[in-house]
Amino acid sequence: MDEARFLALALKNPVNLTIVDELQRLALPDAWLVSGCLVQTVWNALTGRALDHGIADYDVFYFDPDTSWEAEDAVIRSLQARLAHLGVTVEARNQARVHLWYPGKHGLPYPPLTCSTDGIDRFLTQNTQVGVRRIGDHFDVYSPHGFGDVASLIARPNPGPNFSAANYAVKAARWKALWPELTVIAAE
Numbered sequence: 001m002d003e004a005r006f007l008a009l010a011l012k013n014p015v016n017l018t019i020v021d022e023l024q025r026l027a028l029p030d031a032w033l034v035s036g037c038l039v040q041t042v043w044n045a046l047t048g049r050a051l052d053h054g055i056a057d058y059d060v061f062y063f064d065p066d067t068s069w070e071a072e073d074a075v076i077r078s079l080q081a082r083l084a085h086l087g088v089t090v091e092a093r094n095q096a097r098v099h100l101w102y103p104g105k106h107g108l109p110y111p112p113l114t115c116s117t118d119g120i121d122r123f124l125t126q127n128t129q130v131g132v133r134r135i136g137d138h139f140d141v142y143s144p145h146g147f148g149d150v151a152s153l154i155a156r157p158n159p160g161p162n163f164s165a166a167n168y169a170v171k172a173a174r175w176k177a178l179w180p181e182l183t184v185i186a187a188e
Contacts, residue, residue, distance in 0.1 A: 006143070009041065016038060030116040035130065053178065059092075061120065063096050067096050153179060
């Protein structure tokens with residue numbers, strides 16, 4: 001699967017397209033729609049399921065040097081208000097402040113990031129290391145591992161500094177129940 005095919009399938013889900021368009025209108029710095037909502041839409045398209053099957057939430061990353069909770073909360077509330085008509089959960093996180101709360105929540109170190117794609121690079125699975133944004137009238141796609149695992153319905157661990165085998169096992173089991181065709185690569 002190439003980038004154009006991935007993008008076409010991911011944006012068949014009207015929720016994904018609406019969020020990407022809204023992020024452009026809001027002009028949040030370095031804003032991307034990321035991860036599962038994109039990959040799972042593609043899986044659903046490939047397996048003939050409803051495009052929103054199994055999608056728990058829609059994740060938005062942005063990078064704002066204002067690392068205050070108040071600034072992030074204002075973005076979260078704005079997105080919730082602007083996207084409430086979609087009837088889905090949108091999770092927005094300022095990647096500039098993840099290092100402030102991640103160690104306390106997950107018990108793992110998390111060095112500061114320099115941009116949103118740094119956050120994508122730290123995802124638990126390689127197959128979900130994707131992001132989409134609109135710049136002007138074209139789309140920008142970030143995927144450091146390409147789209148082979150997405151096209152082949154493969155879940156592969158990302159053995160980075162924040163990897164948790166226990167969290168991977170839980171996520172992979174949830175996905176396998178929703179997409180039985182999925183091949184889960186064991187964590188080493």
